[in-house]
Amino acid sequence: MTSNNAPPLNSLHELLLFGTVSATRQPALLRILAGYAGLQPHAILELHAYFKPTRSPTVVQQRGGSQGITGLKPGQQAQAGPKDLYFWQLVRNVEEDELTDAGSDAASSGTKPHKWQLQFRDTPEPGKRSAAIRFAVNQDVVHGDPEAYMQAMEYRYQSRHLLEGHRLVYNNVVISLYRAFVPREDSATALSPLPPRSQLQLLDPSGTYIVEANIRLSDRSNPTIINTGLKELDRLRTQLRDIIDLKVPDRLKLDTRVK
Amino acid sequence: MAASNPSSFTLSLHPHLQSDSADSLKDVIGRISTQRGGFRHLTEESLQQEIVEDTQVEDVATEPETQDEEKGTVRYIATKRAEMLAHLSAGLNETLMALDMVALLQSKYNPKHGELGISPALKQHVPLGTLAYDIWEMPLRDEAQMEEDNLVKMGWKIKSLKSASDSLLSSAERLKSDVQREVKYWEHLLSVSQHGWPIYQRPGDLRTMLVKFGPSEAGPIFERRGVAVLRPSGDGSIILDQGLAQPPKTLRVRVKQGNHIKGTSKIQTSLSPSSDEVTLEQHVHRARDSLFEEELFHEMVGEAREQELQSIGVRYQQGILHLPIHLNEDLVCDDEILVDLVPLDSSPARIGDTAKDPLAQYVATALRLLLSHSYRLRLLRRSQLPPPLTVEPRPVPPSSIVRPVMVHLRHSAALKQLRSYLTDITRVLDSAGFPVSLSIQGTTNGSGTMSLTKLEELLATIKPHSTPNLIMHDLVEALSQPLKTSATLTLPSSTHGLESGARMDAYIGVDVITHLGAKPFGTEYVVSVPTSLLDTVYKQGNSASAVFRKQMTFSTCPEIIAYANNILSLDLVYEVLASKFKEYDTFGGLPQLLRTGQRRGEAVSVRCLVHVTKDALKLSTREMDTEVGRDALDRSTRRVEGTESRAYRWDGHAARPSLLDTFKRLNAQFDTPS
Numbered sequence: 001m002t003s004n005n006a007p008p009l010n011s012l013h014e015l016l017l018f019g020t021v022s023a024t025r026q027p028a029l030l031r032i033l034a035g036y037a038g039l040q041p042h043a044i045l046e047l048h049a050y051f052k053p054t055r056s057p058t059v060v061q062q063r064g065g066s067q068g069i070t071g072l073k074p075g076q077q078a079q080a081g082p083k084d085l086y087f088w089q090l091v092r093n094v095e096e097d098e099l100t101d102a103g104s105d106a107a108s109s110g111t112k113p114h115k116w117q118l119q120f121r122d123t124p125e126p127g128k129r130s131a132a133i134r135f136a137v138n139q140d141v142v143h144g145d146p147e148a149y150m151q152a153m154e155y156r157y158q159s160r161h162l163l164e165g166h167r168l169v170y171n172n173v174v175i176s177l178y179r180a181f182v183p184r185e186d187s188a189t190a191l192s193p194l195p196p197r198s199q200l201q202l203l204d205p206s207g208t209y210i211v212e213a214n215i216r217l218s219d220r221s222n223p224t225i226i227n228t229g230l231k232e233l234d235r236l237r238t239q240l241r242d243i244i245d246l247k248v249p250d251r252l253k254l255d256t257r258v259k
Numbered sequence: 260m261a262a263s264n265p266s267s268f269t270l271s272l273h274p275h276l277q278s279d280s281a282d283s284l285k286d287v288i289g290r291i292s293t294q295r296g297g298f299r300h301l302t303e304e305s306l307q308q309e310i311v312e313d314t315q316v317e318d319v320a321t322e323p324e325t326q327d328e329e330k331g332t333v334r335y336i337a338t339k340r341a342e343m344l345a346h347l348s349a350g351l352n353e354t355l356m357a358l359d360m361v362a363l364l365q366s367k368y369n370p371k372h373g374e375l376g377i378s379p380a381l382k383q384h385v386p387l388g389t390l391a392y393d394i395w396e397m398p399l400r401d402e403a404q405m406e407e408d409n410l411v412k413m414g415w416k417i418k419s420l421k422s423a424s425d426s427l428l429s430s431a432e433r434l435k436s437d438v439q440r441e442v443k444y445w446e447h448l449l450s451v452s453q454h455g456w457p458i459y460q461r462p463g464d465l466r467t468m469l470v471k472f473g474p475s476e477a478g479p480i481f482e483r484r485g486v487a488v489l490r491p492s493g494d495g496s497i498i499l500d501q502g503l504a505q506p507p508k509t510l511r512v513r514v515k516q517g518n519h520i521k522g523t524s525k526i527q528t529s530l531s532p533s534s535d536e537v538t539l540e541q542h543v544h545r546a547r548d549s550l551f552e553e554e555l556f557h558e559m560v561g562e563a564r565e566q567e568l569q570s571i572g573v574r575y576q577q578g579i580l581h582l583p584i585h586l587n588e589d590l591v592c593d594d595e596i597l598v599d600l601v602p603l604d605s606s607p608a609r610i611g612d613t614a615k616d617p618l619a620q621y622v623a624t625a626l627r628l629l630l631s632h633s634y635r636l637r638l639l640r641r642s643q644l645p646p647p648l649t650v651e652p653r654p655v656p657p658s659s660i661v662r663p664v665m666v667h668l669r670h671s672a673a674l675k676q677l678r679s680y681l682t683d684i685t686r687v688l689d690s691a692g693f694p695v696s697l698s699i700q701g702t703t704n705g706s707g708t709m710s711l712t713k714l715e716e717l718l719a720t721i722k723p724h725s726t727p728n729l730i731m732h733d734l735v736e737a738l739s740q741p742l743k744t745s746a747t748l749t750l751p752s753s754t755h756g757l758e759s760g761a762r763m764d765a766y767i768g769v770d771v772i773t774h775l776g777a778k779p780f781g782t783e784y785v786v787s788v789p790t791s792l793l794d795t796v797y798k799q800g801n802s803a804s805a806v807f808r809k810q811m812t813f814s815t816c817p818e819i820i821a822y823a824n825n826i827l828s829l830d831l832v833y834e835v836l837a838s839k840f841k842e843y844d845t846f847g848g849l850p851q852l853l854r855t856g857q858r859r860g861e862a863v864s865v866r867c868l869v870h871v872t873k874d875a876l877k878l879s880t881r882e883m884d885t886e887v888g889r890d891a892l893d894r895s896t897r898r899v900e901g902t903e904s905r906a907y908r909w910d911g912h913a914a915r916p917s918l919l920d921t922f923k924r925l926n927a928q929f930d931t932p933s
Contacts, residue, residue, distance in 0.1 A: 012647045038475050039642050172645050172653075218647035229648050 010138050013217040015131040015229045016124070016254075017237060017246040023207035026177060030166055032243055033175060041166035044178065045094045048163060049190035051155035052258060053085040085258040088155060090146050090190055092116045094162065099197040116141040124251035131215075131233045132249050133226070147190050157190045162200065165209060172229070173236055176212045179204065213237075213246055360390070367391045440495030447497045447539050448489060454540050458489070470499070472547040476634035476641075481554045487546060499542045507549035507603040510556060512623040514616050516594050522616020524623035526601070549603065555630045556580075556600045558658040568661060571669070571781055582622075582665060585672040596622055596668070625664055632735040633658040663739045670742040670773035673782040674699075676816045677771060681748055683873050683911070684827065691876045691909035692917025693751035693831075700745055742773045750792070750827065752834035765789055765834070767823055784813045788826050795833045820873060825850070827871040831918070836869070839919070840926055843867070857930040867925070875910040878918060880925065 021029050034041055092114045122135035141149075147157065165178030180203040183195045213236060215229040237246045295301050329335060359381045366373025367388040374387060451470060452458045461467040473485010488500040512524035563573045563580055572583035572595075584594040596619070636656075645653065681697050688695050746769045753765035770785040787810045813819045828850035836852060837845050843852040852867040863882055870877040907921050916924075 039638060042642065169642055169645060172648055174644060216645070216647040218649045222650060224650055225648050 010140070012136055012138070013133055013220040014136050015133055015215040015217065015226075015233055016249060017131050017213040017233055018249045019211040019213075019244045019246040021177065021209045021211055021244060023179075023209065026209045029211075029244060030177060033168055033170075033177075033240075036240070037168050037170040037175070039168060041168040041177075044163065044165055044167045044176065045096065046163045047092050047094050047160060047194065049090045049160040050158040051088045051090065051150045051190075052158040053087075053154055054156045055085070055154045086120065086122070087158070087256050087258060088150070089119050089121075090116050090141075090150070091119050094194065098194050099200070113143075116146045118146065121254070121256050123255045123257060124249070126251060130230050130237075130248065132251060132254070133217075133220075134254070135220070136216075145191075157188065160186065160190055161203060162194070170236065172215050172232055174214045174216070175236075176214070177209045178212070179207060179209050211244055211246065363387070363390045364392060440491065443495030444491045444497060447495075451489070451497075451539055451543060454543075456540075456543055461488075470543060472543050473550050474634055476637040477550070477554055478558070480557065481550055484550055485547075487543075497539050499539065499546060501546060505549075505553075507545050508552055508600045509549065509603050510552045510623060510626065511599055511601045512619040512626070513597040514594070514619045515597055520597075522619050524619040525615060545603070551627075551630070552600065555626060555660070556598070558630060558633070559598065559626065559661050562657055562659070562661045565657070568665065571665065573661060573665065580661075582661065582668065584668050585676075598622075598626070622664060622668075625667075626660055628731070628735055629660040629663060629739075630658070632732055632739075633660060635732050659739065663735075666742060666773045667738075669782050670744070670771065673771055673773065673784075673816060674744055677746060677769060677784070677819070680816070680820050680823075680873055681746060684823070684871070685748070686911040687871070687874070687876050687909060688751060688827070690911050690915070692919055693835075694754060695749045695751060697746070697748050699747075742771075744771045745769070746771070748823075750789070750830045750834070752792070752830050765792070765830070767826055769819065769823075781814070784816070784819045786811045786813065786819055786822060792826070792830055792834060824871045824873070828869045831869050831871070831876075835919075836867075836922060840922065842926070842929070854926075854929065858928055859930065865925075865929075867922075875908050876918065877906060877908050878921065879906040 030041055118137075118139040118141055120135075120137040124132040124134040150157070160183070162181040163178045164181060165176060167174060167176045169175070181200040182203050184199050184201055186195070213233060215233055217225050217229055219225055233246075240246065291301070292298065355378060358376055359378050362373045362376030363381065363385065364373070366377065367390060370387060374382075377387070448458060448468060457471045459469055459471070461469050468489045469486050470489055471486050473481060477485055484501070488502075490498045490500040492498045509526060510524075511526060514521045514523075559580055560575050562568065563575050572581070574581050578599055580598040582596040582598065584596060640656070678699065681699075685695055685697050748767045748769075750765040750767065766789070768787040770787075771782060772785065773782045790809050793809070811822065813822065829848075832850040832852060833845055837843055840852075840854075842856065843854045845852060850869045852869075853864060854867075855862070855864045857863070866881045866883060868877075868879045868881070870879070907915075907918075909915060909918065915921075
């Protein structure tokens with residue numbers, strides 16, 4: 001990633017609103033949203049594997065020229081503190097037949113490599129807005145072993161889960177309805193074949209779906225873009241007010257820092 | 260009641276219960292205990308006493324006079340006196356009041372006299388002269404009048420009852436017609452809905468029903484027009500209210516050759532808008548079709564403004580879109596396709612020549628399929644994950660409707676031209692004794708139309724889908740690709756070449772490629788010739804060889820024709836004649852042969868020139884001075900002076916001796932060197 005040959009990071013900012021819908025009401029909501037957006041929802045089945053940094057938090061030390069040091073007040077050096085470390089995740093799409101008994105056998109024989117994407121999600125920025133805003137990186141893994149790469153970067157595989165649901169696009173808003181499944185007992189690597197569906201259990205036993213409304217921004221520094229995005233999300237929230245309650249999430253619940 | 264039945268008077272506060280024989284003992288006991296405070300205090304004596312006291316009290320109350328029977332007693336006298344005084348004062352009072360009234364009445368007509376008689380109390384309360392009298396004649400009871408009045412009364416009663424019943428009947432009638440109207444309205448609505456048209460209430464105005472007939476992917480201008488109000492008319496039938504709708508229109512495609520319209524596409528049979536038989540579904544259908552055609556034309560006109568299409572002669576003038584089929588050298592189009600919108604209810608006379616033309620019909624069908632395809636592309640684009648938000652709104656890619664049609668038209672026109680040339684040249688060469696073979700293959704067959712086998716191949720490559728709709732889109736997608744057709748023409752040297760035998764690689768290959776993209780738009784011809792020929796021609800090391808490559812790309816047909824003519828001439832000269840007749844020299848990379856020798860003992864130089872054109876193969880010979888000939892050979896001069904002595908021509912049909920035989924005869928004129 002840091003080498004000169006790697007493609008530039010595909011970084012962006014996201015505006016987010018969240019809501020929940022019960023499993024019984026999810027089909028109705030999906031139909032309403034499909035009618036609202038004027039297109040059919042697209043089924044998603046994604047595997048998310050989390051990686052935790054193995055190195056200990058390091059204190060940011062200034063190296064090289066010391067021009068800045070003289071200007072620092074005595075307390076400021078201490079305030080910098082240890083640099084935060086973040087979880088990263090590897091994400092890929094899962095075919096439905098990988099979750100059957102036969103499918104996992106076929107997958108273990110290793111026919112074709114999966115298309116992974118390396119994702120980073122920052123903790124949402126503090127501040128009062130009508131939607132949460134956070135920095136995000138989506139980097140497609142073109143070739144190579146992504147887990148080995150993560151290990152080389154001093155990241156260790158932590159856990160993985162499956163997101164199942166639907167996604168649809170309304171103008172610039174990507175609306176996703178999903179819920180998470182976790183394997184009952186999981187292997188120690190991210191790349192091992194998935195257990196069959198019978199071995200998966202809902203993370204939230206009630207089966208509630210999460211509704212996520214997401215607008216991606218190309219330029220965080222341009223207030224016009226942010227306002228356009230916020231307005232569009234606001235409009236969506238107002239129009240769907242009686243159907244689903246979309247809220248600004250608590251930023252600390254979306255914290256991706258390693259504690 | 261108490262008097263008539265004294266025994267029952269005693270205790271009960273519920274007289275109606277007395278007669279109720281079902282009065283239970285329990286109730287009686289309860290009542291006695293509440294009234295008497297229990298049986299403890301109740302004795303027979305006390306009850307007897309009570310009864311006696313009650314009767315005495317009652318006697319006093321009901322018959323008080325009985326005690327005043329004694330006349331002459333003081334009490335009697337006093338009573339009577341009081342009675343008399345009361346009567347007297349009452350009489351006096353009434354008299355005075357009568358006086359007051361009469362006086363008051365009099366005060367109206369004779370105030371002075373009247374005033375004297377009025378009592379002060381009355382004077383205080385009532386002003387003088389406020390009472391008067393009139394003398395009225397008492398009406399006589401008229402039986403006839405009364406009867407009449409009764410009749411009038413009954414008449415009025417009957418009349419008002421009738422009007423009430425009438426209004427009730429008319430209300431019922433109105434309700435009935437209302438119900439019928441509503442039933443008709445909803446039946447119509449239901450039938451529209453059952454035919455698959457989405458019907459919904461207008462948000463915020465729940466009484467208005469709307470039908471959506473426009474495609475969901477229609478452009479911003481047409482999206483709003485794709486909805487109409489279903490308004491009930493007087494009799495309950497539904498009027499499709501499209502607001503400021505234009506009359507229904509349809510697309511007309513005409514093929515023009517020169518100044519003459521050759522044919523027209525099929526115009527949909529028009530339904531007269533006034534006819535009553537037109538059902539609501541037909542109305543909705545027609546509105547949908549018209550909207551579709553209008554958007555199609557709108558998109559086409561928008562696309563025609565693009566530079567690449569303008570540069571190949573597509574233009575929009577006076578409401579008509581001109582799609583040139585073929586441009587001649589002066590960039591004036593001979594044949595073109597005219598596309599315009601015509602009102603649906605136009606009479607055939609107004610629409611013009613109605614001669615059907617398959618090409619026009621194909622183009623019209625293709626244009627409609629392409630709009631439908633571009634709807635699908637819009638849906639796909641809308642469904643995809645949008646790129647991150649930027650300041651500029653996301654650009655809308657232009658529709659590709661005119662482009663694919665133009666590609667096919669251009670490709671077919673180009674191929675037609677090339678094919679006509681190649682068949683002509685084949686015939687010419689054949690007549691000169693060089694049977695060559697021609698084959699054309701590619702996306703389209705030689706005549707420029709898609710062959711059925713190709714179409715089947717194309718369909719086989721398309722993934723099997725569940726719906727024919729998707730197959731259609733895949734097919735359109737496949738047909739929207741750049742077109743490539745390859746033609747191969749074997750060279751004369753392939754059959755009459757060196758003694759080593761036929762050469763498989765001796766052919767001219769022409770790839771006709773028509774691009775769809777922005778640059779380069781249009782047809783290009785890639786011509787490949789065998790390098791062996793070029794090597795032979797340019798082994799003299801002529802500088803001109805740099806111009807000739809194995810592959811050359813041309814953009815117009817005349818260029819490639821000239822090039823192919825030259826290649827054929829060179830092949831005839833270098834690979835056929837020069838290899839068979841070693842006495843001749845070639846020079847200058849030109850299709851010329853030169854022999855310097857003795858003819859009837861006289862030194863002579865003969866130059867033979869082979870010239871291939873589309874119409875004919877020409878062999879001309881010139882004789883010249885030997886010196887000039889040698890000089891030309893040495894310096895490889897292109898221009899060689901001389902007088903033409905003879906010319907031979909093969910134009911495709913004359914059964915003449917072949918070129919080789921002719922050449923042999925020419926060669927035999929020279930003296931054979933001993």
